[in-house]
Amino acid sequence: MSDASTPASWHANTLDCVHCGLCLEACPTYQVLGTETDSPRGRIYLMRALAEGRVTDTDAIRPHLDRCLDCRACETACPSGVRYGHVLEAVRAELRAQPPRTGRTTRSFRARLASFLLRAVVAHQGRLRWFFRFARAAELSGLRRLARALRILPADVDALVPHVPPGPARRPLPAVVPARGERRGRVALFTGCVMEQVFGEINRKTADLLAANGFDVVVPESQRCCGALLVHDGQLEPARELARRNLAAFADCEVVITNSAGCGALLRDYGHLLDTDTARAFASRCQDVTAFLARAGLRETPARFAAKVAYDAPCHLCHAQGVRTQPLELLRSVPGLELVAHPSAEDCCGSAGIYNLLQRDLASAIGRQKAKALATTGAAVVATGNPGCMMQIAASLRAEGTPLAVVHPVELLLPEPPS
Ligand code: SF4
Ligand code: SF4
Incomplete structure (x- = not known):
């Protein structure tokens, strides 16, 4: 330790x-x-x-x-x-x-199961892929609907679990996505574990956005889950093992781009987690995609998007990484987009990794506050840069009957495809 x-x-x-x-x-x-x-x-x-x-x-x-x-x-x-x-x-x-004082654990079965799954499945890329294959099969075969009908899968948990996209969206990214037009540099993309399996399309759009703006995007195959969910759960040793693997996977990369605030926050905290100079140097090379592009400048004008948009700041982007103005700056450059004021943009939505599965009542009360605040903005779309927040905010909006679409900021920044 x-x-x-x-x-x-x-x-x-x-x-x-x-x-x-x-x-x-x-x-x-x-x-x-x-x-x-x-x-x-x-x-x-x-x-x-x-x-x-x-x-x-x-x-x-x-x-x-x-x-x-x-x-x-x-x-x-x-x-x-x-x-x-x-x-x-x-x-x-x-x-x-520490062993429980009474000799019997006070942690719920759900919390212990979550800890086990984090250690045994999420931390292992291959097993996680099989887990999502099973989840997809459960959806296609109607097993998920049946589990919900029999209340094996509670309705509020079902609402939070995203529908696993069909195969093509989950095909691995190529090892290199070449820059388009004049080349401005080379970056590496951290694809994440849940992000890649559930929001794989956003990883592809992130790579596309960077390539369209002149950057070669390398995607090291040996990268692993960042370990954030394990750290939040107090499982530091398995998280450190993942961190060491990521240091090796990105050893020759000058800039590592993240598009998931939770992953980015931990990658930028590897120096603390591992307490080595190599880890500190790696952490300093990691940047959220919005921070990177705001500094580099968008070379390609984003496609027109005529709608009112509220930006909701993921906690691990604004509080943990200090990235606040850059996503707003980029969104303001989208033709037709009207950025509306959001009174509680930096308040937590209640997602927090797997918190919304373990502390369901509290997470849903916090999520409802967020949905109510968003309803007052007059926005048609919410943009937020973290997969857990996207799922939690979408579920909270549905529960409140507020029909706002939830997107990742990179989805609004892509230029028109060449005709
Ligand atoms: S009470 Fe809160 S704000 Fe004040 S010093 Fe302690 S942690 Fe900081
Ligand atoms: S829930 Fe409260 S105590 Fe915990 S990190 Fe957030 S602000 Fe701090």
């Missing part, structure tokens, strides 16, 4: 908190539950007490930490620079390593 996640290190981080409470209103769980122990300040207090040995009943504090989305809105709000996400992830790993 790297030094950055030892109890001494996360304890030191908690000492930066001066208990001012400026983070409370930014916290989605505090907004819904209104309890101090479900606020950033309260959780920091609990984690500090755990490190100091003043709290020994880990079963009592675990639910409060489980209810945290790890959205890091509190980091943006905090004037003292508390690195809340690092503290939480280290404490989750610590709690995972």
Whole structure:
């Protein structure tokens, strides 16, 4: 375990908190539950007490930490620079390593199953591919409908699980997508695990967008899942193994482009996860596609898109990566597109990896708040750059009966195809 996640290190981080409470209103769980122990300040207090040995009943504090989305809105709000996400992830790993105080685990069957699937399936590209083949077969054969009818698959979970696209959309990208027109450089594309299987079309459009703007796009075949879901779950060692594989896969790439905010945030945090100079150097080469293109400049004018669009900022893009203005800047360059004000664009939507499958009531309350806020914008389309947010926002809008389309920003930035 790297030094950055030892109890001494996360304890030191908690000492930066001066208990001012400026983070409370930014916290989605505090907004819904209104309890101090479900606020950033309260959780920091609990984690500090755990490190100091003043709290020994880990079963009592675990639910409060489980209810945290790890959205890091509190980091943006905090004037003292508390690195809340690092503290939480280290404490989750610590709690995972400790046997339950009563001898019996208080984690739900669903949480334990999720942990197992993350470790045994999501972290292995080949198994994940088989999992999605099975999911596709279940859809085509009507098994998914049957599971829902028999309530084996609860309706709210079914609403969150996307429909797996047919085969062609999931065909692997070529190893290189060559630049079109005058060549401006070479970038590598991080394709992600769930992103590639469920939103493979967006990966293709991202590569297309970069190529149309003059960049050769390489897609290393040996890349792996970023490990973010494992880190959120406190499974740091398997996440580190994935990180090492990604360092090797992208070793000769000067720029690594991500289009999933959750993946990008962790890739840019590999320096902390692995605590090596190589990992820190790699992290500094990773950029979200919108940050990269805003800096490089769009050479090709995007195709006309005459609609009102609200931009919703994924937490792991705005709070974790500090990418705020660049997606807006790019969207403003789309002919015909009217960018409308969104009052809670940086509030969490309740997705947070697999949080919406484990904390269903809380996630759906947070998601409904988001859908209600979006309904007030007058937008016809919501643009957001993270697959989990796209799924959660779409499900929340459906639940609220608000018919807005949800797209990834890159889908609005593609130029007209050559005639
Ligand atoms: S990470 Fe998000 S949910 Fe967790 S304490 Fe901070 S603001 Fe609240
Ligand atoms: S804003 Fe920062 S210093 Fe203030 S209570 Fe929250 S975490 Fe602590």
